[in-house]
Amino acid sequence: MRVWKFGDDIDTDAIIPGRFLTIYDPAELAKHAFEGTRDEFARDVREGDVVVGGTNFGCGSSREHAPLALLGAGVRVVVARSFARIFYRNAVNTGLLPLVAAGADSIPDGAAVSVDIAGGFVEVDGRRLVVETVPGFLKEIVDAGGLVAYAKNLDEVKTCSTE
């Protein structure tokens, strides 16, 4: 499993360009992931590979096609120094795990990587890097396997005005 390293401000147009937004199947979206900006990604990415970004990963459009394209490509974990808000939430909801790591910039492209979520670290070329797991209320969604699985068993929700 290898690292696919990207820079700062990777926007969701780069992850999946607008012209593919009529596609909803993750496997089909994956064929166009990073098309035009990093064409070899869709061709060479393997199950379990990890995408690593700098700051503000996933900024821009709210398109959920972006996490779906990565999931379709077999990516289960994205590590970045920071995430844009909507992408972060979409990732959690769809079962793509976004992990914040202050040291993400030091991870080189192509490095061998493994992820230990319970241990709270990623191991890159034999070196351990601490990652932050998702905060409390989102963890329930992650543990359920995404928001669909979480919400399936709910008949109603208590809002802050009724609780």
Add this chain to the structure above:
Amino acid sequence: MAATIAEKIFSMKCGRSVRAGDVVMAPLDAAMIHDITGPLAVRVFGEMGGERVFDPERIIMLFDHQVPADSIPAAENHVFMRRFAEEQGIHNYDLLEGVCHQVVMEKGRAAPGEIIVGTDSHTCTYGAAGAFATGIGSTDMGFVLKFGALYFRVPESILLEVDGVFDRRVGAKDLILSLAGDIGADGATYMTLEFTGKAMERMNMAGRMTCANMAIEMGAKAGIVRPDAATWEYVAARREIEPFDLAGDDDAVYRERRHYDVTDLAPQVAVPHNVDNVVDVADVAGTKVDQVFIGSCTNGRYEDLAEAGEVMGSADRFAKGVRVIVIPASRTEYLKALRAGLIERFVEAGALVEAPCCGPCMGGAFGLLAPGEVSLSTSNRNFRGRQGSAQASVYLSSPATAMASALYGEITDPREV
């Protein structure tokens, strides 16, 4: 207890005092879905076991990204969404009214103190009406369609006090671009931008929408313009509503207070390929452009087209080799421009005037760029590949700068036309 506007809105909805950092399941006043992200939300709603939506009257449906349908899959999406609207009794504006954020505003579907979500990142536009409005993904929307509520972490706020008087042909878009340059593409991530100050009070609703619209370009969850008489007048003209006071308290806890004066602000341009890569127009004046796009949820209102028309003056043709695409943001705005004679002047000069939709800003419908081409656009994003080829370049500006550049075929300071 002193509070920001965002804290006040969440406190009103919850019936108790909540503060930045609190996580709440907030009831929603409205939810907007469109043709691109809506179909996925509807599917997710079904996967979550949803049968009837929480309240059809609070759901706003319309099509704007691919209209009229530009492909068979787009047409299928429209059919799928229409069927859902009929089954659920949701009012569907379909493809008749225009770009989602403009339509929500002009139909009076957003008001001060409301919490609104939409499956589009520029949903923050409704902050111009004093609403807390934010973009969400399709899976969150599936949840919303079922339950009418969503988890929020009440955000911290940055107070932006904007004073001064704009120079001639400088305005809201130049302000928001300069703020993006100053604050940065992630400088307000998870936060609310609260706009206030004399320059905001003097700004018309069209300009306020331009500002709130681009809060997301700084990573913000919402951008709220402090409601005043102009806000209430706008909203009250569209629905029955009793005005109330909704302002951030002087002693509220803001993450930061920033003060700006627009008096000496020059026309601003965001240069490829980031929205926070902003310079004075003089720094890029003379850059040749192949395409000029005047439109979008950011700058497709009548006021924007009138601003372009004013710069155009008596000119009767655009520079040779420049494609000028004008797309009013809604049918209503289109009619206003038509009746004012603007559309006729644009067409006579060689513009392609299209029916209200997202146009080239959608990056997949039409008006796309070839490798090496340069576009100057009044929209909100200049990301690599946003308007077609990843080898094309997109610059962002105000309608005034866009029109000046269309007349000369190169990026031009509108004050010098």
